[in-house]
Amino acid sequence: MLKxxxxxxxxxIPLLVGISLISFMxxxxxPGDITSSEASFNPKASEESRQKLRExxxxxxxxxVQYSLWMKRxxxxxxxxxxxxHQRPVFWQTKDKDGNVTxxxxxxxxxxTLLINVLSLILIIAIALPLGVISxxxxxxxxxxxxxxxxxxGFAIPGFWLALxxxxxxxxxxxxxxxxxxxxxxxxxxxxxxxxxxxxxxxxLPVFISAITGLAGIALFVRxxxxxxxxxxxxxxxxSKGLNEHRVIYGHALRNALLxxxxxxxxxxxxxxxxxxxxxxxxxxxxxxxxxxxxxxMRDFPVIMGILTIGALLTLIGNLVADVAYAWADPRVxxxxxx
Amino acid sequence: xxxxxxxxxxxxxxSIIAGILLLALIAPLIAPYDPNAINVKAILLAxxxxxxxxxxxxxxxVLSRMLYGGRISLLVGFVAVxxxxxxxxxxxxVSGFYRGWVDTIIMRTVDVMLSIPTFFLxxxxxxxxxxxxxxxxxxxxxxxxxxxxxxxxxxxxxxxxREFVLAAQALGxxxxxxxxxxxxxxxxxxxxxxxxLGIASAVLVESGLSFLGLGVQAPQASWGNILTDGKxxxxxxxxxxxxxxxAILLTVLGxxxxxxxxxxxxxxxxxxx
Numbered sequence: 001m002l003k004x005x006x007x008x009x010x011x012x013i014p015l016l017v018g019i020s021l022i023s024f025m026x027x028x029x030x031p032g033d034i035t036s037s038e039a040s041f042n043p044k045a046s047e048e049s050r051q052k053l054r055e056x057x058x059x060x061x062x063x064x065v066q067y068s069l070w071m072k073r074x075x076x077x078x079x080x081x082x083x084x085x086h087q088r089p090v091f092w093q094t095k096d097k098d099g100n101v102t103x104x105x106x107x108x109x110x111x112x113t114l115l116i117n118v119l120s121l122i123l124i125i126a127i128a129l130p131l132g133v134i135s136x137x138x139x140x141x142x143x144x145x146x147x148x149x150x151x152x153x154g155f156a157i158p159g160f161w162l163a164l165x166x167x168x169x170x171x172x173x174x175x176x177x178x179x180x181x182x183x184x185x186x187x188x189x190x191x192x193x194x195x196x197x198x199x200x201x202x203x204x205l206p207v208f209i210s211a212i213t214g215l216a217g218i219a220l221f222v223r224x225x226x227x228x229x230x231x232x233x234x235x236x237x238x239x240s241k242g243l244n245e246h247r248v249i250y251g252h253a254l255r256n257a258l259l260x261x262x263x264x265x266x267x268x269x270x271x272x273x274x275x276x277x278x279x280x281x282x283x284x285x286x287x288x289x290x291x292x293x294x295x296x297x298m299r300d301f302p303v304i305m306g307i308l309t310i311g312a313l314l315t316l317i318g319n320l321v322a323d324v325a326y327a328w329a330d331p332r333v334x335x336x337x338x339x
Numbered sequence: 340x341x342x343x344x345x346x347x348x349x350x351x352x353x354s355i356i357a358g359i360l361l362l363a364l365i366a367p368l369i370a371p372y373d374p375n376a377i378n379v380k381a382i383l384l385a386x387x388x389x390x391x392x393x394x395x396x397x398x399x400x401v402l403s404r405m406l407y408g409g410r411i412s413l414l415v416g417f418v419a420v421x422x423x424x425x426x427x428x429x430x431x432x433v434s435g436f437y438r439g440w441v442d443t444i445i446m447r448t449v450d451v452m453l454s455i456p457t458f459f460l461x462x463x464x465x466x467x468x469x470x471x472x473x474x475x476x477x478x479x480x481x482x483x484x485x486x487x488x489x490x491x492x493x494x495x496x497x498x499x500x501r502e503f504v505l506a507a508q509a510l511g512x513x514x515x516x517x518x519x520x521x522x523x524x525x526x527x528x529x530x531x532x533x534x535x536l537g538i539a540s541a542v543l544v545e546s547g548l549s550f551l552g553l554g555v556q557a558p559q560a561s562w563g564n565i566l567t568d569g570k571x572x573x574x575x576x577x578x579x580x581x582x583x584x585x586a587i588l589l590t591v592l593g594x595x596x597x598x599x600x601x602x603x604x605x606x607x608x609x610x611x612x
Contacts, residue, residue: 018451026460029467156591158543161566161584168573168580246502274458278547282570292459293551296466310465312455319454 001327008323009225012316019312022070028063029068078305083263083298090306105291105303106310112182113280113287116203117272120210128215133221133254139227147219153187153266154216165210167282170205180284207281213275214268221264225257259330266322269317276277349600355593359586363409372400373405375558383576393578395568405582408560412590413474415555416538422480424534427487433520434488435495442492449485457482461544462553470553471534477534479541490533494526539594546587562587 048126061069073079082105092104107302113176144298170176180200190198230253238248276289284290288307362369371391378398386393399591427515436446452460464478475540498504504521549563550570557564562583569580 014447015451015454018447019455022451022455025468026463029464033350152595153588153593154538155595156588158546158584158587158591160547162582163582164566164573165584168577172574242561270456272452274456276457277462278551281551287469292462296462296553299466301466304463308455308459311459315454315456319567 005329008320012320015316016074017071019309020067020074023308023312024067024070026308027301027305041192043111046323058328068117074309076245077310079309080302082295082303083119083300090302091310094119106288106306108119109286109288109291110310112285113273113276113289114269116207116210116279116287119203119207120214120272122163123211124214125220127211128218129222129258131219133226135219135223136226136230136257137249144223148225151216151220154212157212159209159213159275162212163205163279163282166205166209182285202283202285206283206285207300208281210272210275211261215270218261221261225260226253231259243253259326262326262329266275266319269318270311273314274309340381346600346604348596349604350599352593352596352600355589356609358598359590359593360413362406363413366406366410368402370403370406371499371544372403374560375399375404382409383572385576386578392582393576393595395565395576395579396572401565401578401582404489404565405562405586407567408562408583409586409590411472411480411555411559411561412542412545412563415472415479415561416541416594418476419479419483419541420534420537422477422485423537424487424530426484428491428523428530430484431488432495433492434458435492435499436514436522437609438496445463445488446492449488452482457549458490459555460545461548465548465553470548470560475548475554479544481555483541484536486537487530487533490529498522498525500536526596528601532598532605533602535594535598536589539591539598542587542590 022267088102089104091106093101093107094104095101113235119301131147131150132160133143138144167179170179172179178201182199235248235253238252239245243251258278276287277293278289279285280287281293288311291303292299292307295307371389376399379392381390381398382392384390384394384398385398390400390402392405394400394436395404430445454465460482461478464482465474468478469472499522504517507517507521545554546561546563549561550566552564552567554563555561565583566580569576569583572579
C-alpha cells in the first residue's frame with residue numbers, strides 16, 4: 001500500500017509541472033505586457049501597483065527566468081498581494097513588523113467553499129443513491145421513467161436560473177430564507193446555536209443549487225452501476241443459493257455498484273469548485289468562487305493566478321484521495337496495485 | 340440517422356432542436372420588433388398581446404431579444420464544439436495511431452487540462468482577453484477538447500489491430516489512407532454523439548458566462564444576458580427570468596436527448612439495461 005501511495009504521489013509531479021506551464025501561458029495571453037494593456041488592466045491601478053506587478057512576475061526578465069520564478073512561487077504557494085484589496089496577501093496570512101496579522105484572501109474564502117461542497121456532496125448522496133437504486137430495481141416501470149425524466153431535466157437545468165427562481169420564490173415572495181451573504185444583521189449577538197442556525201439558513205439555497213447540478217449524473221451512475229452488477233453471475237449464484245432478495249441487493253449488489261462512485265466523486269471535484277463561481281456570486285457568499293469572479297472583474301491578476309493554482313491543487317489532492325480510497329475499499333484493486 | 344430516430348427519446352430531442360434552430364434561422368422574419376430598439380414608453384410591460392414575452396427595463400421586446408439571442412447561443416455552441424472536436428480528432432488520432440512518446444505527451448496534457456477546474460480556466464483566460472462572442476467560442480473550444488481526444492484515441496487503439504485495418508496495411512496503404520478511410524469513418528458515431536452532448540454543455544457554459552457579464556456583451560442579446568437583466572428586476576418582472584431560462588433548459592434537454600438516443604440506437608449493448 002505504501003509503495004502505491006508513493007508511486008501515486010510522484011505521479012502528481014509531472015501534472016504539477018504541466019499546470020504551472022498552462023497557468024504561465026495564460027498569464028502571457030494578454031497582448032503585450034499585462035501591465036500595459038490598458039484595455040484589460042484595472043484602470044484604477046496606480047503606476048506603483050503596475051510596477052509591483054512587473055516585479056512580482058519579473059516581467060523585465062527573459063521568459064525562461066520568469067517561468068522558473070513562477071514555478072518557485074507555485075512551489076512555495078506565495079502568490080504575492082492583491083491589487084484590488086489594499087495589498088492583502090493572496091494565499092496565507094502575513095505578519096507586519098508590529099505583529100499585526102493580515103489574513104490571506106484564499107485562507108478566508110477556501111473553508112467556506114469547502115463547507116458548501118461537502119454539504120452538497122452529502123445532499124447528493126442522500127438523494128441520488130436511493131433514486132438510482134429504485135430506478136434500477138424498477139427498471140422500465142413508472143418509477144424508473146419518472147426518475148429518468150428528472151435526471152434529464154437535472155442535466156439540462158441551468159444552475160443560475162434555478163438559483164434565481166428559488167431566490168424569487170423562497171426569498172422575495174415568501175421570505176423564508178435569506179438570499180444573500182453568510183450572516184444576518186446582528187449575527188454576532190446570537191448564541192452559538194443561533195449563529196449556527198443562521199449560517200445554515202444562509203447556506204441552504206447555495207448548497208441546494210450546488211447539489212442539484214451534480215445530482216443527475218450521480219443518480220444515473222448509480223442506476224447503471226446497479227443494473228450492470230445485477231446481471232453478474234455472482235448475483236445469480238446468490239439468488240440460486242436461496243438468499244432473500246433483500247440480502248442479495250443490499251449485501252451483494254449495492255456494495256459493488258457503489259465502489260466506482262468513489263472515483264466519480266474524485267472526478268467531480270473540479271466541476272464543483274468551478275461551479276462555485278456562479279452560485280457564490282448570485283448569493284453573495286464570500287467563498288473562492290466569488291473571490292475569483294471579483295478578481296476577474298477587477299483584473300486582479302495575483303488573485304486570479306493564486307486561485308487557479310489552488311483550484312488545480314485541490315483537484316489533484318481530491319483525485320489522489322479518491323484513488324487511494326478506492327484501492328483501500330476494493331481488495332481486487334488493492335491486490336492489483338500491490339503487484 | 341433514420342434508424343436512430345426510431346428511438347422515441349432521440350426523436351423528441353431532434354424535434355426540439357430542429358424547432359429551435361428553425362426559429363433562430365428565421366428570427367429576422369418573425370421577430371415583431373428590432374431586438375435592440377429602446378422604447379421608454381413601454382418599460383417592464385408584463386406579457387400581453389403586443390409583447391408576448393413582455394418588455395425589459397429599457398422597453399425592448401423580450402420575444403425579439405429571445406429570438407436573436409437564440410442565434411447567438413446556438414452559434415456559440417456549434418463553433419465552440421467544432422473547435423473542440425477538431426482538436427480532439429487530430430490529437431486523439433495521432434495519439435491512438437502512433438502511440439509511443441507522442442501518445443504519452445498528449446495524454447499527460449489531457450490529464451493536466453482536466454485537473455484545472457474548467458470554469459476557472461475559462462474565466463482566467465477571459466480575464467486576460469476582452470470578452471466578445473468570438474473569444475468566448477474560442478475559449479470554450481480550447482478548454483473542452485479533452486473528452487473527444489480520449490474517445491478518438493480509445494477508438495483508434497481498438498480499431499488499429501482489427502483485421503480489415505491490418506489487411507489494408509498489408510496491401511501497402513499509407514498512414515493517411517488508413518486514418519482517413521478506415522479508422523476515422525469507423526469512429527464517427529461516438530464522435531458525433533459526444534459532439535452533440537458537447538453542444539449541450541457549451542450552451543450552458545456560454546449562458547453562464549453571459550449571465551455573469553463575461554460573455555456576450557450588451558446590447559447584443561443572448562439568453563444568458565437577458566437573465567442578467569432578469570436578476571436585476573426579479574422583484575417586479577418574472578418574465579425576464581422565466582423565458583430565457585426555459586429556452587436554455589429546452590435546448591440543452593433537446594441536445595442531451597438526441598445525443599443519448601443516438602448512442603442507444605448505435606450501441607446495442609446499452610439497450611440491454
